[in-house]
Amino acid sequence: xxxxxxxxxxxxxxxxxxxxxxxxxxxxxxxxxxxxxxxxxxxxxxxxxxxxxxxxxxxxxxxxxxxxxxxxxxxxxxxxxxxxxxxxxxxxxxxxxxxxxxxxxxxxxxxxxxxxxxxxxxxxxxxxxxxxxxxxxxxxxxxxxxxxxxxxxxxxxxxxxxxxxxxxxxxxxxxxxxxxxxxxxxxxxxxxxxxxxxxxxxxxxxxxxxxxxxxxxxxxxxxxxxxxxxxxxxxxxxxxxxxxxxxxxxxxxxxxxxxxxxxxxxxxxxxxxxxxxxxxxxxxxxxxxxxxxxxxxxxxxxxxxxxxxxxxxxxxxxxxxxxxx
Amino acid sequence: xxxxxxxxxxxxxxxxxxxxxxxxxxxxxxxxxxxxxxxxxxxxxxxxxxxxxxxxxxxxxxxxxxxxxxxxxxxxxxxxxxxxxxxxxxxxxxxxxxxxxxxxxxxxxxxxxxxxxxxxxxxxxxxxxxxxxxxxxxxxxxxxxxxxxxxxxxxxxxxxxxxxxxxxxxxxxxxxxxxxxxxxxxxxxxxxxxxxxxxxxxxxxxxxxxxxxxxxxxxxxxxxxxxxxxxxxxxxxxxxxxxxxxxxxxxxxxxxxxxxxxxxxxxxxxxxxxxxxxxxxxxxxxxxxxxxxxxxxxxxxxxxxxxxxxxxxxxxxxxxxxxxxxxxxxxxxxxxxxxxxxx
Numbered sequence: 001x002x003x004x005x006x007x008x009x010x011x012x013x014x015x016x017x018x019x020x021x022x023x024x025x026x027x028x029x030x031x032x033x034x035x036x037x038x039x040x041x042x043x044x045x046x047x048x049x050x051x052x053x054x055x056x057x058x059x060x061x062x063x064x065x066x067x068x069x070x071x072x073x074x075x076x077x078x079x080x081x082x083x084x085x086x087x088x089x090x091x092x093x094x095x096x097x098x099x100x101x102x103x104x105x106x107x108x109x110x111x112x113x114x115x116x117x118x119x120x121x122x123x124x125x126x127x128x129x130x131x132x133x134x135x136x137x138x139x140x141x142x143x144x145x146x147x148x149x150x151x152x153x154x155x156x157x158x159x160x161x162x163x164x165x166x167x168x169x170x171x172x173x174x175x176x177x178x179x180x181x182x183x184x185x186x187x188x189x190x191x192x193x194x195x196x197x198x199x200x201x202x203x204x205x206x207x208x209x210x211x212x213x214x215x216x217x218x219x220x221x222x223x224x225x226x227x228x229x230x231x232x233x234x235x236x237x238x239x240x241x242x243x244x245x246x247x248x249x250x251x252x253x254x255x256x257x258x259x260x261x262x263x264x265x266x267x268x269x270x271x272x273x274x275x276x277x278x279x280x281x282x283x284x285x286x287x288x289x290x291x292x293x294x295x296x297x298x299x300x301x302x303x304x305x306x307x308x309x310x311x312x313x314x315x316x317x318x319x320x321x322x323x324x325x
Numbered sequence: 326x327x328x329x330x331x332x333x334x335x336x337x338x339x340x341x342x343x344x345x346x347x348x349x350x351x352x353x354x355x356x357x358x359x360x361x362x363x364x365x366x367x368x369x370x371x372x373x374x375x376x377x378x379x380x381x382x383x384x385x386x387x388x389x390x391x392x393x394x395x396x397x398x399x400x401x402x403x404x405x406x407x408x409x410x411x412x413x414x415x416x417x418x419x420x421x422x423x424x425x426x427x428x429x430x431x432x433x434x435x436x437x438x439x440x441x442x443x444x445x446x447x448x449x450x451x452x453x454x455x456x457x458x459x460x461x462x463x464x465x466x467x468x469x470x471x472x473x474x475x476x477x478x479x480x481x482x483x484x485x486x487x488x489x490x491x492x493x494x495x496x497x498x499x500x501x502x503x504x505x506x507x508x509x510x511x512x513x514x515x516x517x518x519x520x521x522x523x524x525x526x527x528x529x530x531x532x533x534x535x536x537x538x539x540x541x542x543x544x545x546x547x548x549x550x551x552x553x554x555x556x557x558x559x560x561x562x563x564x565x566x567x568x569x570x571x572x573x574x575x576x577x578x579x580x581x582x583x584x585x586x587x588x589x590x591x592x593x594x595x596x597x598x599x600x601x602x603x604x605x606x607x608x609x610x611x612x613x614x615x616x617x618x619x620x621x622x623x624x625x626x627x628x629x630x631x632x633x634x635x636x637x638x639x640x641x642x643x644x645x646x647x648x649x650x651x652x653x654x655x656x657x658x659x660x661x662x663x664x665x666x667x668x
Binding site for chain 1: 421471482483485486487489490491493494496497498500501504505517518593636637642643646647649650652653654656657659660661
């Protein structure tokens with residue numbers, strides 16, 4: 001328990017540190033005392049930048065990161081596969097593809113529709129994956145392989161559509177790599193309700209997932225409805241990932257790496273993993289967005305590129321460590 | 326009692342597919358030269374260019390100075406990438422191996438982008454094939470080590486996963502470089518998908534010697550690759566030098582990928598699809614597979630480029646989006662079929 005509290009406190013401090021840096025750094029840099037003043041009483045020079053530009057971006061980045069990390073945790077818990085995550089299994093790719101198709105086919109589509117479209121795409125691709133891999137579900141590596149192939153197919157289709165029908169640069173950037181650029185308060189309602197509903201659901205499922213990790217037979221004899229838990233957890237994971245995708249595009253590797261780091265910090269029990277995982281996901285995306293902005297000002301990279309810098313080497317490290325070939 | 330001896334039925338020689346592919350190549354070449362043009366080019370125009378070239382005619386100029394180098398580049402790039410994929414599959418005995426799946430193309434593209442955007446001035450001074458050669462070499466070596474190819478039992482999926490992650494890393498780096506240099510996200514597509522829309526005779530001259538060298542090396546390797554198909558130990562029992570084949574094979578792959586990427590960018594999945602198609606037609610003998618793959622790769626590339634030109638006519642689209650779309654579907658089918666290899 002002390003370990004959980006210590007890690008959570010440390011991570012919270014790290015998140016606050018990055019948040020302050022994120023709010024302060026940029027084309028107009030705001031010093032820490034000014035930042036504090038803007039937050040408490042308002043500041044004539046910085047009010048607009050702080051409240052309308054940087055704060056929404058920070059909030060969106062941390063919520064999306066937390067959602068992706070939680071989604072990855074649930075997926076890994078269900079398929080008991082350390083290499084699984086919504087992006088590797090093609091769920092985020094399917095959600096992005098659905099959004100791109102909709103925006104191209106229906107130019108005046110209302111923005112409130114986007115999360116539902118992403119959700120439909122994510123669910124469809126998850127269903128497709130499970131159907132394609134139905135005879136190999138017990139083999140972690142072949143599930144990952146089919147997921148990767150599916151993700152490659154979705155990525156190719158997105159590239160194809162964007163080349164045939166050039167969108168504005170902002171949206172192509174978001175659907176290509178994932179980015180928090182230009183996100184504002186109007187995007188918050190697309191993300192927050194899903195998290196608010198699904199976080200309690202995830203906590204409720206956590207105990208069942210712990211039982212599931214003992215193996216199907218043990219879980220059944222302890223009174224778990226294995227099939228129902230699996231479906232509920234997978235659905236929760238897909239919805240979380242799709243909500244994040246509908247706002248930020250397909251940000252890669254957060255859902256894969258955050259659960260592993262969390263397990264390293266607090267062990268394998270899901271009830272403990274959830275808060276740590278949320279914090280880690282938020283830290284990853286906030287810091288990625290921060291570095292994407294300050295690396296080469298005034299040019300901004302998409303945050304998805306920076307998460308790939310961190311995530312891809314970690315994934316390779318996982319592959320070389322994974323013993324059950 | 327008489328034994329009825331049926332006369333042996335005539336069978337076509339084993340090299341008949343090559344005889345079919347050669348006219349196919351000529352046909353695809355002519356199709357690529359003449360179709361989808363604003364000037365209404367036809368077969369007659371090509372004939373007239375051959376018998377009576379008129380430098381003042383705009384049609385003749387378009388054919389000779391725009392279409393001809395483009396079609397030639399398509400042929401050589403297609404052949405390079407297809408044979409590179411074939412040699413990779415033979416060496417690793419992994420049917421998912423190919424330059425684009427393992428990140429070798431992406432490595433070459435990364436150094437190409439570094440050199441072409443001028444972010445690293447020292448690199449821009451070097452010849453482009455050398456630069457892409459280094460990139461492909463580094464990526465290949467990384468896959469080799471991370472995928473555990475240097476250890477005895479090779480797990481096919483592990484190599485693929487390592488390659489995919491590397492591919493992702495190189496792609497992200499290339500994206501970052503292009504965005505830093507261009508500040509234009511749309512330009513990224515043309516860098517990441519591979520296009521031969523602006524090919525010139527300088528590109529043709531650049532790619533021909535390296536491709537030919539690589540193809541000759543691949544042909545020379547076909548006998549050792551046939552032996553390797555029996556397994557590493559058998560091959561050594563039969564007197565084949567495993568280490569030498571691996572070294573030469575890797576060099577050949579890197580050379581071919583570097584030649585292709587230098588003129589066309591990372592045209593995806595040609596090296597994955599073509600060897601499988603050819604194996605289906607001519608069987609497993611690498612002495613036949615190498616020429617067959619170079620012909621089929623060239624035909625596929627010509628047809629894909631022609632189609633890409635027609636997609637958004639009169640605007641041009643990069644050929645890579647078509648091959649990637651096709652190839653990703655192909656990859657999915659192979660990944661599902663792969664169950665037998667995963668032990």
